[in-house]
Amino acid sequence: MGxxxxxxxxxxxxxxxxxxxxxxxxxxxxxxNVQRIMYLHVPAVLTAYLAFGFxxxxxxxxxxxxxxxxxxLAMAAAEPGVIFTGITIASxxxxxxxxxxxxxxxxxxxxxxxxxxxxxxxxxxxxxxxxEPDRRARAAAVVGILGAxxxxxxxxxxxxxxxxxxxATLLGPEPSPIAAPIFLTLLVNWIAFxxxxxxxxxxxxxIARLEDMHAG
Amino acid sequence: MxxxxxxxxxxxxxxxxxLLAYWRRLAARAKNLAARTARRSA
Amino acid sequence: xxxxxxxAWIVVxxxxxxxxxxxxxxxxxLFFSLLLLFVFQFALGPERARVEAALPGLLWLGFILAGxxxxxxxxxxxxxxxxxxxxxxxxxDKSAIYLGKLAGNVLLMAVVEAVLLVLFAVxxxxxxxGALPALxxxxxxxxxxxxxxxxxxxxITAQLRARExxxxxxxxxxxVPVLLASVSATQVVLSAQPLGDAAxxxxxxxxxxxxxxxxxxxxxxxxxxx
Numbered sequence: 001m002g003x004x005x006x007x008x009x010x011x012x013x014x015x016x017x018x019x020x021x022x023x024x025x026x027x028x029x030x031x032x033n034v035q036r037i038m039y040l041h042v043p044a045v046l047t048a049y050l051a052f053g054f055x056x057x058x059x060x061x062x063x064x065x066x067x068x069x070x071x072x073l074a075m076a077a078a079e080p081g082v083i084f085t086g087i088t089i090a091s092x093x094x095x096x097x098x099x100x101x102x103x104x105x106x107x108x109x110x111x112x113x114x115x116x117x118x119x120x121x122x123x124x125x126x127x128x129x130x131x132e133p134d135r136r137a138r139a140a141a142v143v144g145i146l147g148a149x150x151x152x153x154x155x156x157x158x159x160x161x162x163x164x165x166x167x168a169t170l171l172g173p174e175p176s177p178i179a180a181p182i183f184l185t186l187l188v189n190w191i192a193f194x195x196x197x198x199x200x201x202x203x204x205x206x207i208a209r210l211e212d213m214h215a216g
Numbered sequence: 217m218x219x220x221x222x223x224x225x226x227x228x229x230x231x232x233x234x235l236l237a238y239w240r241r242l243a244a245r246a247k248n249l250a251a252r253t254a255r256r257s258a
Numbered sequence: 259x260x261x262x263x264x265x266a267w268i269v270v271x272x273x274x275x276x277x278x279x280x281x282x283x284x285x286x287x288l289f290f291s292l293l294l295l296f297v298f299q300f301a302l303g304p305e306r307a308r309v310e311a312a313l314p315g316l317l318w319l320g321f322i323l324a325g326x327x328x329x330x331x332x333x334x335x336x337x338x339x340x341x342x343x344x345x346x347x348x349x350x351d352k353s354a355i356y357l358g359k360l361a362g363n364v365l366l367m368a369v370v371e372a373v374l375l376v377l378f379a380v381x382x383x384x385x386x387x388g389a390l391p392a393l394x395x396x397x398x399x400x401x402x403x404x405x406x407x408x409x410x411x412x413x414i415t416a417q418l419r420a421r422e423x424x425x426x427x428x429x430x431x432x433x434v435p436v437l438l439a440s441v442s443a444t445q446v447v448l449s450a451q452p453l454g455d456a457a458x459x460x461x462x463x464x465x466x467x468x469x470x471x472x473x474x475x476x477x478x479x480x481x482x483x484x
Contacts (some may be wrong), residue, residue, distance in 0.1 A: 091227040115233040118431035157435035
């Protein structure tokens with residue numbers, strides 16, 4: 001029943017997030033209201049990173065202890081991780097169309113996030129291909145650990161590669177300096193997404209636990 | 217620059233649809249499993 | 259320690275020996291490299307300038323495509339000859355097997371890359387001799403990264419029915435940083451810029467190689483359990 005409460009808390013926080021994003025945050029001077037997509041885009045990518053942190057945690061936990069609960073955590077985190085990564089990419093792309101004129105730019109964050117998306121979709125595909133629980137958990141854990149260790153490496157390589165080809169991004173996603181209302185709105189939305197992730201994790205691991213119980 | 221509200225709603229809309237669809241899938245599976253568990257212990 | 263290294267060495271030696279006898283991997287890979295050359299030429303068209311401009315990328319495209327084939331086959335011999343249990347039952351630290359297989363893959367790729375360079379030089383009228391020492395460094399660092407992940411993922415996918423699909427799907431996103439850094443560094447080296455310009459890329463490659471090696475050594479035994 002704690003899960004249900006967490007769910008409601010997440011809904012409330014999301015409503016608060018929407019409220020701040022559309023009601024409280026100011027209209028941006030240069031881009032206009034389309035900049036409000038940032039209140040979706042940035043919390044989404046942060047939540048995706050958190051989810052992949054859980055994947056790493058679950059992967060290491062399983063390899064060290066062999067307790068299925070860790071593998072369930074890794075799996076349960078990968079699914080929303082991929083979803084939030086997808087939302088990051090989609091919202092970034094949709095934001096980019098009116099702002100930069102194209103649906104896709106190889107800008108550093110979009111590209112890194114796209115690579116992350118590919119890594120973890122591969123992770124889920126791998127999980128789908130192995131039936132035996134222990135082998136699946138071990139294989140996924142290794143891929144998950146490498147994927148997580150790769151995140152900073154991908155980030156820097158793409159950033160430097162990007163800097164080579166386009167010295168300055170004229171319209172960056174973050175206005176600088178960050179004014180208080182903008183920061184607060186980002187914070188509220190980030191908290192809301194994190195609560196949503198925790199709720200989805202709790203629900204997904206519970207389902208996995210019950211499925212294992214029925215199967216074994 | 218014009219406001220491009222359609223893009224804003226598109227972005228939020230995509231996010232809402234995807235998250236809602238995932239949650240509904242989870243909820244359906246959970247209900248299914250709860251019923252199975254109840255039948256098992258009954 | 260010496261037992262560990264000896265175990266790794268035995269793996270390399272066995273693979274090199276069986277490859278020298280059958281030559282099946284090497285011959286096919288070399289022929290594949292030749293085919294790639296033609297494919298690149300036809301894809302880019304007759305203008306030499308286009309090929310020269312794309313050269314660093316083409317080189318690494320060639321290397322990664324050959325690598326996909328080579329690394330995917332890392333455990334083929336063990337799998338097809340029912341020797342997988344032999345690997346699983348090896349006493350001691352199984353990461354020695356990983357290092358042995360890795361060394362074998364690096365050797366294989368070294369030959370393929372050298373031949374591909376010669377083919378590029380011949381078919382596209384290019385001269386690599388000036389840049390060769392620096393180029394070798396870039397190739398070494400990049401190939402090590404590709405092979406470190408390729409050997410690990412090769413072991414993971416070895417027993418899967420869908421390995422031909424899943425191996426590239428897993429490997430390519432994972433080695434994006436290696437590709438980016440290697441192509442950029444190759445660009446610097448081939449355009450006669452000072453090697454210092456490539457230094458950040460080389461450092462990134464070295465750091466990435468280290469991370470991949472550590473992960474590979476630490477996690478390989480978990481892959482080989484059954």
